Amino acid sequence: MLERVLNFINFGPAGATDAANTVEQAQAVPASGGGLSGMLFFLIIIILMWVLLFLPQRRQEKKHKEMLSALKKGDKIVTSSGIIGKIISITNERIRISTADKTEIDITKNAIAGVLSKSDKPEATPEETETETETETEDDK
Template sequence: MFATPAFAQAAAPGGAAAFGQFLPLILIFVIMYFFLIRPQQKKMKEHRAMVDALRRGDQVVTQGGIVGKVAKVHEDGMLDVEIAEGVKVKVLRNTIVQVLSKTEPAAA
């Protein structure tokens, strides 16, 4: 007696219509992956490689803008950075933003 026309309609045939509705979402995710996620992962990988390659004598820049020379590399993720004659600061490895000049490894 009070049946609405929405209940009387038949379901859409086939699953192609459902896939067509999800296609824009899938495309947006793929585009975001290639333009946002993948480049960020690549940048993080390059930064990790740069930080792992730090050694004594490298001139570095920290996130705070401090420029100094690596005096000592600790195993616990810390560095002693000499910012002036006789002035050393302990910084975390991950706060190094850029390596200005690399020292050559000593020939064995």
């Protein structure tokens, strides 16, 4: 009722019915399906973010794990903090490297950023490693 009074004031007696009909027609037009298209847009954005952010990171992690599993005694490596050394021994999660004459450092495998050069020697068997360790301790005395 209030709308008709306002329309009457704005448009006069002749335009009151036309304006009222226009308002009713505008209210009767249903809104287009904006909810579904909005959801589809956000779904596409989420998929795009996953492809651009997470897949390259997974590939990089996989390459790093492969590099760590291929490490062997004699490889020259660089750590994430920039220390360069040669692998002396490898245990489950720790690696002992030689950085200079008689300077040895124990580091974790995750601290290795890359391999600078591979050793030419094949990987030593556990018996050879024990023999070399015993010889080194006798030389240190």
